[in-house]
Amino acid sequence: xxxxxxxxxxxxxxxxxxxxxxSWPLPRTxxxxxxxxxxxxxxHPKLAPVLSISRIARNGAYLTxxxxxxxxxxxxxxxxxxxxx
Amino acid sequence: xxxxxxRRPLSLERAYRHLGDAxxxxxxxxxxxxxxxxxxxxPLVALDYEADVRMAVGALRRLExxxxxRFGTRKVFVEHxxxxxxxxxxxxxxxxxAPHRAAAFQAARFLIECLKLEAPIWKTDRYRSNRRTVAR
Numbered sequence: 001x002x003x004x005x006x007x008x009x010x011x012x013x014x015x016x017x018x019x020x021x022x023s024w025p026l027p028r029t030x031x032x033x034x035x036x037x038x039x040x041x042x043x044h045p046k047l048a049p050v051l052s053i054s055r056i057a058r059n060g061a062y063l064t065x066x067x068x069x070x071x072x073x074x075x076x077x078x079x080x081x082x083x084x085x
Numbered sequence: 086x087x088x089x090x091x092r093r094p095l096s097l098e099r100a101y102r103h104l105g106d107a108x109x110x111x112x113x114x115x116x117x118x119x120x121x122x123x124x125x126x127x128p129l130v131a132l133d134y135e136a137d138v139r140m141a142v143g144a145l146r147r148l149e150x151x152x153x154x155r156f157g158t159r160k161v162f163v164e165h166x167x168x169x170x171x172x173x174x175x176x177x178x179x180x181x182x183a184p185h186r187a188a189a190f191q192a193a194r195f196l197i198e199c200l201k202l203e204a205p206i207w208k209t210d211r212y213r214s215n216r217r218t219v220a221r
Contacts, residue, residue: 010137011207049094060139077205084134084141084165084206085117085177085197 002028004074005036013054013078016046026072033058034066036076055079088145090138090206095175103162103166104182106133111186112164117177119170123210128158130211134176137205140172141165144204156192158183163196167207176208 014020015054024036031039033056041048057065057077060072070076087103097114102113119132145163152158162180170176179200181192200206 008137010205011209012136015209016136057137057140060143073173077140079137079205081138081209082201082203082205084204084209085201 001028005031005070005072006075007040008075008077010070010077010079012080013047013050015018016050017044024076031070032066033063033070033076034067036070050080051078053081055062087160087162087164090136090140090141090145090150090167091164092160092166092168095164095166095178097178100162100164100178100180102161104180106159106168106182108184109159109182109189110184111189112180112182112203113174113189114180115180116192117197119172119174119176119199121172127212131169131170131171132211133169133209133211134165135209136165136167136205139168141204141206142210145200148203151199152181152192152195156181156183156188156195158188158192161192163200165200165204167206169211 005024005026007024008046009017009020037051041051059075100114121129123129149161154160158181160182165177179193179196181189183189
């Protein structure tokens with residue numbers, strides 16, 4: 001299961017990390033979306049409060065269950081509350 | 086049906102052309118522009134817009150379909166601009182064409198209100214000296 005995930009960061013999430021994309025290692029033991037968010041929050045403390053109010057999309061579709069196991073090559077988008085218009 | 090998210094300047098004429106349909110008696114176009122002040126009344130110089138383009142287009146296409154079913158629109162148009170937009174610049178155009186004006190007005194209002202809630206698009210305030218991201 002080892003591989004990498006591509007993380008897309010927008011708006012306040014991007015500002016908290018200082019990057020718009022991250023390449024994140026997927027351990028052999030696998031990773032759920034919840035575990036990924038916990039790891040991201042630990043690696044980037046300013047991101048943690050943003051994650052708690054963001055929607056998480058996997059390959060273009062929102063995740064409703066954070067227990068979803070992630071797969072190598074998945075694209076995970078972090079969407080803070082929208083403000084378009 | 087037309088949904089666009091990109092960097093080119095918006096054009097009312099282009100939007101109207103997309104809505105062109107002789108069978109529609111009512112066409113409503115709404116233009117959203119960059120306001121000169123933030124929500125606290127502080128002067129802005131620009132807004133930086135960004136989007137998850139793939140997902141934004143998907144969300145807007147769903148709204149288009151909903152408009153047709155709910156209001157009977159013949160055509161709708163949504164274009165949102167991204168990038169740095171100075172005060173007064175058009176950031177979004179929504180339009181609806183329907184057999185009668187009431188449905189066209191309702192659909193255009195529905196489109197802009199739902200866009201704000203459902204499309205992954207963000208703006209960051211730009212001031213003369215600092216900046217702040219807003220979530221409205």
